[in-house]
Amino acid sequence: MTPSRLLLFAGRLERSLWFRPAVFAALAVAAPALAPLFQPYVPEAAAERVSIEDVDRVLGILTSGMLSVAIFSLGTMVSALQAAASAATPRARALISEDRTAQNAISTFIGAFIFSVFGVVGLVLGLFDAAARVAMFGLTLLLIFAVIVALVAWIRRLTQMGGVHEAVVLVEAATARAFAKVAAAPWFRGRESDGPPEDATAVPAERFGWVQAIDAASLGAIADELDCDLHVAVRPGAAVDPLRPLAHVAGAVDAACAARIRRAFVIDGSRTFEQDPRFGLIVLSEIASRALSPAVNDPGTAIDVIAAQVRLLAGWSAMLKGLEPPGDRPRLFAPPLPVQDAFEDAFRAIARDGAGVVEVGIKLQKGLGALAALDPERYGAAARAAAADAAARARAAMGHGPDRAALDRARRDVGLDG
Structure with a gap:
C-alpha cells in the first residue's frame, strides 16, 4: 500500500x-x-x-x-x-x-x-x-x-x-476542507488536461462505484516510469463502470501496469467528503430541498444553505486567486473541477424546490449576483446561467404578481437583469 x-x-x-x-x-x-x-x-x-x-x-x-x-x-x-x-x-x-x-x-x-x-x-x-x-x-x-x-x-x-443547523455547519466545514485540497492541487500536482491523445490507451475501471479518492503520487510515479503522459479521466465523485476509463496513457500499457493504475483510484459504493467538494454541495442542497418540502415548510433553512453555498464558492475563488499550483508531476494531466457543474450541484435543486417561495428566490438571485461580481472571469457565466434558470422557474411557479416584481427587482439590484 x-x-x-x-x-x-x-x-x-x-x-x-x-x-x-x-x-x-x-x-x-x-x-x-x-x-x-x-x-x-x-x-x-x-x-x-x-x-x-x-x-x-x-x-x-x-x-x-x-x-x-x-x-x-x-x-x-x-x-x-x-x-x-x-x-x-x-x-x-x-x-x-x-x-x-x-x-x-x-x-x-x-x-x-x-x-x-x-x-x-x-x-x-x-x-x-x-x-x-x-x-x-x-x-x-x-x-x-x-x-x-x-x-x-x-x-x-x-x-x-x-439539529439541522449542526448538519449544515458540519457539511459546510467538510466541503470547505475538500475545496482547500482541490485548490492546493487542482490537477493533482500535475498539469491541466485538455483531453488525451487519440491513440492513447484507455484504462477502464473493473467495477461499478464512485471514485472516492485518487492516489496522484502513484499515478505520477507510474507516468515517470513509463516515460509517457498519463491523463486522469475522472475526478473524485465520478461514477465509474467497466466501460468508463479511469485514465488514458499515451503509450502501450501491459496488464500489470493497468492494475497499478486502477489501484490508484479508491472506488466504493458511496461518495465521501474527503476529496469531493461537489458531494458536499449536493448534500447541502439536499438539506435545503428537504426544508422546502411541504411536510417541513422551512424556507429559513434553505436560505441558510444558500448562504453556506455562496461562502463555499467564494472561499474556493479566494483560494485560487494568486495561487501557483505545484507542478512537480509534469507527466500527469488531470481535468479541472468544472465550475458549471459545481453551480448546478449547489443551486439547481434549491431553485426547483423553492421556485414558489419568493424569499428563497430573492436570496438565490442575490447570492448568485454576488458570486458573479466577485469572480466574473471564473464564475460569471455559471452564476448568470444559474440565476436565469432560477428566475425562470420562479416566474413559472409564482402566481402573485408582486412576488414576481420583487424577484425582478432583486435581479436588477445585483446586475443580473441584462
Missing part, C-alpha cells in the same frame, strides 16, 4: 466511531497492570492510609455507574444520528458520528468502566501490594476527574447535537 493510500485509510480509521473507544479500552486494560511500577514513588505513610476497602469502594462506584452512562451516551448518539437523517439528510450522519466530543466522552466512560473492572479483579486476586494500591487509588482519582470533564463537555454538546 502506498503512503498516500495509507494516510487516507489511517485518517478514516482515526475518525471512525469505534476507534477511540477501542484505544481507551486498551489503555484501561493496561493501566492496572502498570500500577506496580509506581511502587518506588509511593510514600510509606500513604501506603498505610489507603486500604483495600477504600480502593475497592471507589472502583465499585465506577463499575456500577460508568457502564450505564456509556450505554446512555451511545443511545443518545444513535438518536442524534437518526434525527439528523430525518431532519436534514442521511448523508450527514457520517460527519456527526465523527464528532470529537462525543467520541471522547464515550471513550472515557467505557475506559473508566473497563479500568474499574480490571482493578477490582486485581484486588480480589491480591495482585496489588500496599504501594500499588495507592497508585491504583491515584489513577482512579485522575480517572474520576477525566469523567467529570467528559461529562460536562458531553452535556454541553447534547444541546446542539442532531
Whole structure:
C-alpha cells in the first residue's frame, strides 16, 4: 500500500466511531497492570492510609455507574444520528458520528468502566501490594476527574447535537476542507488536461462505484516510469463502470501496469467528503430541498444553505486567486473541477424546490449576483446561467404578481437583469 493510500485509510480509521473507544479500552486494560511500577514513588505513610476497602469502594462506584452512562451516551448518539437523517439528510450522519466530543466522552466512560473492572479483579486476586494500591487509588482519582470533564463537555454538546443547523455547519466545514485540497492541487500536482491523445490507451475501471479518492503520487510515479503522459479521466465523485476509463496513457500499457493504475483510484459504493467538494454541495442542497418540502415548510433553512453555498464558492475563488499550483508531476494531466457543474450541484435543486417561495428566490438571485461580481472571469457565466434558470422557474411557479416584481427587482439590484 502506498503512503498516500495509507494516510487516507489511517485518517478514516482515526475518525471512525469505534476507534477511540477501542484505544481507551486498551489503555484501561493496561493501566492496572502498570500500577506496580509506581511502587518506588509511593510514600510509606500513604501506603498505610489507603486500604483495600477504600480502593475497592471507589472502583465499585465506577463499575456500577460508568457502564450505564456509556450505554446512555451511545443511545443518545444513535438518536442524534437518526434525527439528523430525518431532519436534514442521511448523508450527514457520517460527519456527526465523527464528532470529537462525543467520541471522547464515550471513550472515557467505557475506559473508566473497563479500568474499574480490571482493578477490582486485581484486588480480589491480591495482585496489588500496599504501594500499588495507592497508585491504583491515584489513577482512579485522575480517572474520576477525566469523567467529570467528559461529562460536562458531553452535556454541553447534547444541546446542539442532531439539529439541522449542526448538519449544515458540519457539511459546510467538510466541503470547505475538500475545496482547500482541490485548490492546493487542482490537477493533482500535475498539469491541466485538455483531453488525451487519440491513440492513447484507455484504462477502464473493473467495477461499478464512485471514485472516492485518487492516489496522484502513484499515478505520477507510474507516468515517470513509463516515460509517457498519463491523463486522469475522472475526478473524485465520478461514477465509474467497466466501460468508463479511469485514465488514458499515451503509450502501450501491459496488464500489470493497468492494475497499478486502477489501484490508484479508491472506488466504493458511496461518495465521501474527503476529496469531493461537489458531494458536499449536493448534500447541502439536499438539506435545503428537504426544508422546502411541504411536510417541513422551512424556507429559513434553505436560505441558510444558500448562504453556506455562496461562502463555499467564494472561499474556493479566494483560494485560487494568486495561487501557483505545484507542478512537480509534469507527466500527469488531470481535468479541472468544472465550475458549471459545481453551480448546478449547489443551486439547481434549491431553485426547483423553492421556485414558489419568493424569499428563497430573492436570496438565490442575490447570492448568485454576488458570486458573479466577485469572480466574473471564473464564475460569471455559471452564476448568470444559474440565476436565469432560477428566475425562470420562479416566474413559472409564482402566481402573485408582486412576488414576481420583487424577484425582478432583486435581479436588477445585483446586475443580473441584462
